[in-house]
Amino acid sequence: MRTYVITGGTDGIGKGLGLHFLSRGDRVIAVASNPAKGRAFMAEAERLGAAGRARFLRADLSTVAGMRSAVAEVEADLDVLDGLVFATQRFQARREETADGLEYTFALSYLSRFVIGHELTGLLDRAAAPVVLNLAGPGGLPGRIHWDDPQLRRGYSGKTAAMQASRCNDLLGVGFPRSHPGTKIRYVLYNPLFVKTGMADPLPQPMRAVTKTLALLLAQRVERAVVPMAALMDDPPAEPVSAFRRGKPLPLTGKDFDPEAADRLHRLTLEILNG
Template sequence: MRVYAITGGTNGMGRALGLLLARRGDRVLALASGEAGGRALLDRAREAGAGDRVDFLRADLSTVAGMNAALAGVRERADRLDGLVFGAQRFRPVREETADGLEATFALTYLSRSVLGHGLVDLLERGEAPVILNIAGPGGLPGRVHWDDLQLTRGYTGMRAAMQGSRCNDLLGADFPARHPGARTRYVLYNPGFVRTGMADPLPAPQRLLTRVLARVLARSPEAAAADLARLLDAPPAEPVSAFRRNTRLDLSGPAFDPGAAAGLYALTRALPLDGGPPERERHV
């Protein structure tokens, strides 16, 4: 039985993937902040005859305390991981700050993936063919890292924050082998394209309605996207890092995956004020 941890595991693609894996006999640790979503996931797993293979871990991954609670919770429930899937994200039209004073999209979409990815490598290295699958936006809409204002205190828009999160994740994946030389764990960045999820829910009413109409016509179902995700978990590329937009493999030689920029983002991440987390020697960012 393989063991997988999925952030954002109670909604959308995360839920669809978790149920697919559990139905086929794997064990799933679903991490999310909503208790109601967790209960609904467990109910669906029981209905599918897989209730004993799904655990729900409640954690607010937009806060440093929540990230560390997630690390501890996974360790309490598993002594190895075959896969770690990052799917937690939320579109925020208006800038919000977390309890740690961080811009919320940056904290959830990028920082939590850095903390958990680096912090669980030892469990992954015990897996059969371990992989980190980061559902982000490689090869998608343009955007950039705002190096002089990572917290977007000036000129915030929801799209700017989302695109910066995608570019930060490109660099996070590109930098992974430098932080874990010789690791067996493969890092896969994956852009699923247009999928019917709840991402449009926080939008103003006109945009929300338009997005939902377009999704009915153009978007794939979460279940269809989950099938592609499962294939990558089962057979990740041999290279330490790879990136895909749907089924198209992306060239990692471009500026989006620049090693120097990746190292620079890692250094800036290490310098963030993560008070309330573990001691500096134990932090995994």
């Protein structure tokens, strides 16, 4: 039996992966903020006969305190962690700040992955073949990091924030083994492309209606989309970090995977956390 922690584990792809692992006999801790969705996840686990192997851990991963509280609870509950999945994200059409004064998308979709991933390294390294699966956007839509304004106080748009978070996560993956030389952990960046989830719900109209219509025609079902992700966690690449677009390997080349930029982002992130 393997043990997995999944942020965003009560909805969409995160939930799909959690139920996939539970159905085959593994243990899952689903980290999310919505108690109603947490109860629904636990009810589905019970229907699978897996209630004793499932846990809903409520945490606000948009705040540093919430991130570290989740880490502390996982560390108190587990001796070893086989896999860590980052699936938490939420589109924000309007700019919002968290309790820490950080732009919401930056905090939730990138910073939580930085904090939780680095702080759970000890538990992961106790596993035989530990894997981090970061559901980000390698090989997807373009975007850039706004080095002079990472909190996007100027010129905010939901798309700009989402694409910046994706580029940050690309560099987070590249930088992870540089921060943990000698680690056994394999870091996998994965772009699932179009999947039928509730991600369109926060979009403004008419974008929401258009996206949902396209999803009906083109998107993969969650149950199908999670299969190659689970396979990568079962048998990860030999390289310390790798990237995939719907199961297709991507070269770690170009500015999106620049090691020097990864080091720069790591320093900037530590400044934000220590500021």
